[in-house]
Every structure is written in C-alpha cells, then in structure tokens.
Amino acid sequence: MAYFEAKNIVKFFGGLAAVNGVEFKVEKGQIYGLIGPNGSGKTTIFNLINGYFPLTKGRIYFDGEEISGLKTYQICQKGIGRTFQVVKPLKRMTVLDNVIASAFLRSPNKAGAIKLAEETIDFCGMTSHKDKLAKSLPIASRKRLEIARSLATKPRLLLLDETAAGLNPSELEQAIDLIQKIRDSGVTVIIVEHIMKVIMTISDTILCINHGMVIAEGTPVEVASNHEVIAAYLGEDYGAQS
C-alpha cells in the first residue's frame, strides 16, 4: 500500500461539490505537487486531509492506518503537519515561543522542547529572528515560521499550502532550497502551489485538479504538456492548440 493514499474523497458544501471523487497516492520520500486554477479545490483537499473539514465521502490512509474522521490535533500527532495558505502566526508570541509551543508535542518537558525548537529554527534559517515577536515579521519570514512550527512536530508527511506565494525571486530560491532540504531529511511533502517555477522544479509527481476533479497526473513534463491542463489554466483555445 502507498505511504499516503486519498481514496475517492468527496466534499460537499451545501449543494456544491468542492472536491468530487479525487484519488491519489503518494510514495514515501516524494515531493508530490498539487496544482489547479483558483477555486479548484486544492486547499479544500488539504483541509480534508488535515481533519479541518469532515469528509462527505471517501477515505484517507497514512502509513497503513486510516485517518479519515480523526480530529485535527490527532492527525498532527500521527505525523502529518500542515501550513496554512493564509499564514497563522501566533502573533503575540516570539518566533521561538511559537516553535516551542509546537515542539511540546514530541518533547513534553520544557528543556527538550526548547532544544528541539532551537534546532528547528536553525534548520529553517531563522535563528537571527528567534526573539522577535511573530507579528513584527514580514511575509517571507512568517511563511518560514509557519514551516518551522510545523517541522517541530516532527511530521513524516508535510502539507505545504502555497508557501511560495508573495515571495520575491531571491526569497523564492530560499524557499525551494528549504523544501528540498526538508525532503532530504526524510519528510514526504505534498505541496500546493501556483507558482510554476517552484512546483515544476521540485515535484516528483504532479496532480492537476479542476472543479474538484482530477484532470491529469504525471511527471511535471507530462502534466505541463497535457492539453486539458493547459485549457484549465489558459482557456480552451490554448488547450486545443497543444
């Protein structure tokens, strides 16, 4: 069985199907990309995996266990971490405290939590910021903090939701480096991204969805030349041309 599997997941909001029968598998150690036009259901899929929304139908499996129906904090305890598209820093706490709060999950005593937090902050290159209040950070650092906080829970699977949005080119390079560093440390990554440069360069496999349904899956090259994908992003005319 695959390391992570979503089986025919469906989510209805009232009469609207935000996610309608999506299925995919992720292998251990992969970086798995999720793309699609705005409103296609990408963040909803994350919310379903994370336990944020209950599934209308379908099941989700992680490392041999079914996790559909578990509460959000339980899913985190099982080893799935998540960042938010609109970042959620704990504003009135310092960067260090933000990460310590997370680190307590795996390290219940305070000294251990502080150590784990400092190591994680170092891994993410944020040591110089560690005593700053989260609300004073610019967006790129907030995104990094979001990742650091998630990493402190020692996830085996990390869901990154539009980590690169709003970053300038050099910040983008740093973000790509960090994600690859995360994968190299043994964490499987599922990443939702709009910025093609990021997702095409780092993903092993990409899933493209539109209107809550899968329209393509494959390597970056395959997906980029898939005419349905092109149609979804650029319109029917372009799709027909390819």
Add this chain to the structure above:
Amino acid sequence: MTFMKRNTAPLIVLLLLIAFPWIVQDSYYQHLMILVLMWVAIGSGWNLISGYTGQVLFGAAAFFGMGAYTAALLLNKLDISAWWGLPLGAVLSVALAFPFGWISFRLRGPYFALVTLALNEIMRHVATIWESLTEGMVGLLVMQTFVSKVPYYYIALALAVLSIVGVDLVMRSRWGYYFVSIREDQDAAESMGINTVRYKMVSLCLSALLIGLAGALYTNYMGFIDPKVVFSLHDISIMAILVGIVGGVATVYGPAVGAFIMVAVQEIFRSAGFGLFPYLSKATGWAWMATVTKYVSEAHVLSFGLLVVIVILYLPNGVTGDWSNLTRRLLFRKRETA
C-alpha cells in the same frame, strides 16, 4: 536573569505584606487588605482562562458562589467545619466547571462569554429558589473561627501567593504555551497537535479552582452569605473582569495591581472618600455637600460601569500591560541616543 533579579519588586512587596498586620493594627485596613488578597486570587483565576487562554469569563461569580456555598453548607447541613470548604469548595467548583466547559467550549468567542453569564444567573436563581438546601434569600450564617482578623489575613495572603506563583508556574510550562496558542489562533493550535478542547478545559478548571477557593474563604471570613452577594453579577463577576483589565490582562502581576486598585475604588465610593465627604459636609454645613456625599456612597456600581468603558477605550492592556510598553519605548529611546 536570576530568580531574585527578576522578582525583586514583588519579593519586597511580599515581605511588606507579611509584615503588614504588625505595622497596621487597625482592623478596618486589615479588612481591606484581606479583600485585596482575596481579589488577587479571583483575578488570577479569571486571568488564566480569560486573559491567557482567550475564553472570556463573564460569570466568575458562578464559581465563587459555588465555593462559598460549599463551605457554608458543610457547616450548616453536615456540621463539618467550614474550613473544609476550602478544599471541597475548590473541588466542587472544578466539578461545576468540567461539564460546563465540556458542553460550552464548542461555542466560540462571545457566545462562550454569554453562556458563562447564563451560568452565573442560573446558579443565582437556583440558590435563591432551592430554599430547602440554601435557605434562599435568607442566606446562611457561619460561626467565625477567629475573633481577630490577623489569622484570616495570613490565610488570604497564602491564597494570594499560591495564585500568583501558581499562575506563573503554569504559564511557563507546556500548559501555558498551549493556553496562549489557543488564544492566538485556535485553528493553528489544533494543527500543532494541541487538543484545544482539553486544554481549554484545563484552563477553566484551574480558574474555577482558584475562584472557588476564594469563595470558600469568603464564607469563613465574612460569616454570612446569600445568593445576591456571592453570585452577584456586578460585585463579583464584573469586579473580577475589572480586576483583570485594570491590572493588566495576561500578566502575572496584573491581577495583584488590579485587585489593589479596584478594592480601593470600591471602598472610596462605599465610604464616600474614606470619610472625606461626610467630614467635609459636616465641616462646611453645605447642603449640596450632603447630597454629593449620599450620591458618592451609592455610586460604586456606576463607577464600575464608567471604569469598564474608560479602561477598554483608553487603557486596554491595563496598568501593567501598557506600563511595560511605555517603559520599553522609553528605554529604546535612551539606547538610541546613548
């Protein structure tokens, strides 16, 4: 920073407090200080759930009254010393908080606050109506164990110290980090593996414990309770909020500062300026002075209302909260020029 350096001011204050009954022998002032110490405990309890965890408690009196009645009923119905009411009252307050929190924490923000108000009112009505248990509006009498106020003072002091030290320890621990995380962003907290329902419950139970202890102490000290007093919305629940916000929400020493200020305010109004107004009206013989005196002594609820309005608008982080902001800004300036 070592423990001593960080805490010099509070430790000095503590020494003064320990010495207080020897320095000031007048029982009137001893009484006021006992009230202050009691409010330190209540305010600290309130602060835990409202200031640190962000679930604002509008009905603290529910737990205060629970503690108070436990102590009174132990003596009146079971002939057990009302002092057992302290541990037992704390336990029963927690026992009230637990199911209450369990059902109410699914409500976010202001709705939770409202339900705590409803709890307060329900408890008050129950205590008033269930006459066979509580003697209703007639109230319950408890024989006071000590004639002098001094033993009560030290017990209250112990409670106040327990509250402050307890809150400080909790907030430095894992629980403290979790409480603040829940306040800052509940959804983020969940994604960090924090069982927000459980920790909101923990916070509420700790708060109920402190507030209930204070209630039981009140019964033993005052010797008489009735539903209108111990479940009072204005004199207990709103007072608790004021102690918290005036002193400084989400600070360890805020409730202590707030308790001192609020008891002073309450007493200034009750005694018409500590007797200043009656003195002035006698001394001057002016009729309007007499009316002013009468108004001032009845105005304490009005003063509470005005204080709430003013503090929220102009001093939202209380004396300690905005103070540290102020000093930080001043120090920053100094460093730049130096």
Add this chain to the structure above:
Amino acid sequence: MEVFLQTLVAGILKGGLYALIGIGMTLIMGVMGIINLAHGQMMMVAMYVTYVFFHYMGLDPYITLLISMPALFLLGVLIQKFLLNPLMKVESILPENQVLMTVGIGMVLTEVARFIFTSNYLSVKTSYSTAAWHWGGISFSVALCIAFVFACLLTVILFWFLIKTDLGRSIRAVSQDGEAAQLMGINSERIKVITMGIGAGLVAAAGTLLLPIYYLFPDIGGPFTRRAFIITILGGLGSTVGAILGGVSLGLAEAFGSTYVGMEYEDLIGMMIFVLVLLFLPGGFKRLTKV
C-alpha cells in the same frame, strides 16, 4: 380550556412586543457582529422618557412614541459613534472588548437612571392600562393589543425600509460582508452608526408601548436584555423573521411557564432556553428553515 386559550393569547400578544425587541438586537448583531448587552437598558431609558412626558406633560405614551424613538435613535448613534466604533481600532489582548463595553454602558445607564429616579417602582396609568376586550370568554388586554398592532406596523415598515430603500440595502450589504460593502463604496462605519440607532429606536418603541401595562424601575433593563438575547439566538443571528418567531416563542414559553409552573421560574426558564438553544441549535430557527 379557557385558561389554555387565555395563556395562548397573552403569550402571542406579548410575543409580538418581544419580537420588536429582538428585531432591534438581531439587526445590530447581524450588521455589526456586536452583542449589545445594553439593549434592555436602552429600553429602560425609553421607558423613563415616556414616564417623564406622561407625568409632567400629560402626554399619552402613544404620542410619546414620536419622541422616545428619535431620542433613543440618537442615543444609539452616539454610543456607536463614540464608544463602539473606536474599539475596532484598539489593540487589546482581551478578545471580547465590544461585549464588555456594552456591559459597561448598560451599567452606566442603569445607575444614572437610579440617581435621577431612585429605585422606586413607577408606573404609567392610562385610561386603557387595565381595560380589556372580552370575546369568547377570553380577555384581550387593550393596551397589549394596540402594542401588538404597533409592533406589526413597525415591523412592516422596517421590512419595507430594508428591502426597498437604498439605505436599507446598504445595511443588508454590510451585514453580509462588511469589507465587500466598503469596497463598493458603502461607508461601513456610518451604516453601523445608523443601524445601532435603528435598533435603539425599535427597542424604544417596545418600551414605550409596554409601559402602560408594566412597571418601571432602573433594574428592568437586565431581564429585557436577556430576553432580547434569547430571542435573537432562538431566531438565528441577523434574521429578522427569525426574531419575530423567536419573540412569539418566548412570549408563549413565558406565558405557559408562568401559568402552569410558577411565576418565579420565568427567568430560569428563559435562561435554560437560551443555553439549550446555544448548545444544540446554534443557528436558531433560521437554520431550521434556511431563511
């Protein structure tokens, strides 16, 4: 059977008046997201205004409506403009600032009233205060019936206002999405001020209409605030239709509770309904009917 019908009638008539209180509050909650714990106290102010005009100028309460409603409108506007709107900009750790502020305002209003009028129970005795029509063995209190009619009239006018006028539409826009409304050129702050005024005006009408058959003292605000809440939560936030249903429901519950269980349980019943609805039917009637 007669007792049952009598209770039913009393409940519905009173419920109509309650609906007026609830509509004001649900409008405020829907548009501003503010929980106004001073709602009942504003009603108290209106009642004192009515009392003063009756006692010192002999004005019939129904005429005083024309004074009390605008007066409270003004009070609501001032409160929103100077005390509540500024709170949006204050940075504070404590999350429930607005609610707390309204608690403070309620306390101030009550105590000021106590200073001016003392805690004595006051009443307004008009020719129709105790009059009743009899029909089929049931007595209909004249004052309550007239109040009910006025309440219906005001509700209809309010609906017309919300649906047909520009200002009304702006209010509904802000209640649905404040930011989006601002982006479309609606001055959200001004709308909030006006809405608070309207809410206050409506509750003023309820107070004035109720005074002939009720009694007045400073602490009367609290129970009415509580009722306003229960109605708002029962009916569903922001739903004016829900508030009507909620008002009538509460009127009926109180009437039946009073008749069959006991007068002193009236408050307790209300509180329990409030808690139960909050916990088990969070959307209120609105959610049930998807109105």
